[in-house]
Amino acid sequence: MVLVIRISFLSLLLAGVAANSVAQSKKLAPITAVVECTQASAKGQIRQFVFDGNKETYFATEKNASAKDNFTLTFEKPVKVKTLEVLTGKPKGEDALKEANLEISEDGKTFQTVGKFQEGQATRKLDGKTVLAIRIQPTEDLKYPLTIREIVVDSEPAVRHFKYPVEFTIDVSDAPEMKEWTEKVARICERQYTMINEELKSEGFKPARSIRLTMKNDYDGVAYASGSRIVGSVKFFKSHPEDMGAFVHETVHVVQQYRTRGNPGWLVEGIADYIRFFKYEPGKAGRLNAERARYNGSYRTTAAFLNYLSEKYDPLIVQKLNKMLREGEYKEEAFQVLTKKTVQELDEEWRASLKK
Template identity: 60%
Template sequence: MQRLIFSLFATAAFGLSPVAAVETAPMPSPAPIGAMVETSLATAGRQIRQFAFDGDPASYFGSEKNPGKDDHFTLVFDAPVDVRSVTVSTGRAGGMDALDAGTLEVSADGKSFESAAKFADGKAKTDFKGRKVRAVRVRPTEDLAHPLAIDEIIIESTPRVAAFRYPIEFVLDVADAPEMKTWAEKTARICERQYPMICEELKSDGFKPLTVIRMALKSDYNGVAEAGGGRIRGSVKFFKAHPEDIGAMVHETVHCVQFYRSRGNPGWLVEGVADYIRFFKYEPGKIGRLTPERAKYDGSYRVSAAFLGFVTEKYDKETVRKLNAVMREGKYKETVWKDITGKSLVELGQEWRASLAK
């Protein structure tokens, strides 16, 4: 039993050892810095916040209401960076909703801001040579008669601030449990943070992940959580009792990224992939004990996740990405295991069990 636990943990740790990654990298260039949006403005429909910083000027953030001078749209970096310039362009196609009465502000600590440029014809660009910046924000200087539309924020800096490669916004419904609002917001931010990782782990040719996911907490729902069609439903009762179980919502977020339409995909593998992302990428080391007698590859959830971890480690680092691609296309057949590893699913299952018993 004890050995079993160690081998599971070893697999989990090995899969994402940062030490190994650094040692094999030829030239360590500074890792890009992440960022999050903080804003007082509600989103208009599908014009989500992260569209303002996704490297694509064709997409834009749109505010639901007309902002006033106390409103702001702020991009907060995970750490201060040396900024050479910040450029912000606003307005929808055709010039509608361009910002004129506004300032572009910067902050070294993310708390106190100072004006760095004024908007004119919808654009603002800083003219300082270089400075430490932790956050940039767009602020109207008077109450506007139109919504705010931000096409793109462009930051030249060292290290680079990574734009949102897979823009996402969670829209919350906590009407059943307003007292869960803070928890739900925290959880949504964590899922949004994990979203690029999940999309990257499950990327496939021509697939564009959703940009809006609706997350509702329901008091009449007696499961833990479920997902379908870009909607996540969670139990008020369960998450009140287990507020630490944010991994369950990350699991549901994976289902939204899987986006499987086919009914032909084996349920154990659909759940196994979701728990693989959860327990090998989001919270490694927390997969828990596996009893060898119950360790069947098709045991679903964390059991199948552990099996996927074994196959990934031993045969092909792309195993889960490849399985996901065929399931997403509705072309899953058991022969895919042989294509990936040279072994049948049953053989792999036996190998895995034998490894657990060692």
């Protein structure tokens, strides 16, 4: 009897430990963030430099900041902050912030001051306080641009740095009424940029840091990308405002930067939709017609084929294909090199799996 009690106590204890470690590993998954400023950035000094884990890069406003301007770092969801440190000014000390408050918010709407800037720095112990957003708020008009080097947040869960800093600037001169919607799209793409670049990383590749997003009246398609420009149709997105994932697809094209000729369009589009429908918004692609699907059906059909290959053969297959396409080394035999089967054999196998 005693033994039974002991065993069940032990198993309870073990179950408790297991449950705890599951809860902890869930708790530790890092989240994403968005950075916003009331003023435009100075050329090349983009907002995401404030949270890229690098104290040598910095953000600066284009013009001197006023007491009406502010800079905000907003997390995907509230985190418990242990300590918060903000470094301002250029790396050599110019434009260090003096006349400003460091503020935090639990809901992203009402802010409270938790510190002032001294010699360009503000550091606060917050002892696990719940924080959704951090704001840097000048208390008077400044005679210099608002210049921020780094915000250092020690929190639970951790917030992921912008490993591939980028900034989208929008042009809505054709449809000023779409400003708010387009800004929202820009923030989504900025937030997904780390994920897209991690999925499509290749040695020595440096993605664009500045991307222009223009909404156009005289464009009848949906959206397209060219270099580091993305164009969206005013007409299409006015009637399909929920289709923001289309811009994640276009952002993938900007990251692909396939400058060589001869890459098959079905694969280029398939990779863009693979990132969109299997990484950004899984489950939104809808069901495929198993009778008509072919590996080279492009867009979401090829995306599903690539997902099948990455689950069954190689979790890095898309990254490897991307590298070949980017470096002008892609040939159809790539599939055989990576999976030991021809693309036709893989196609038959995949289609059979769709019918199950």
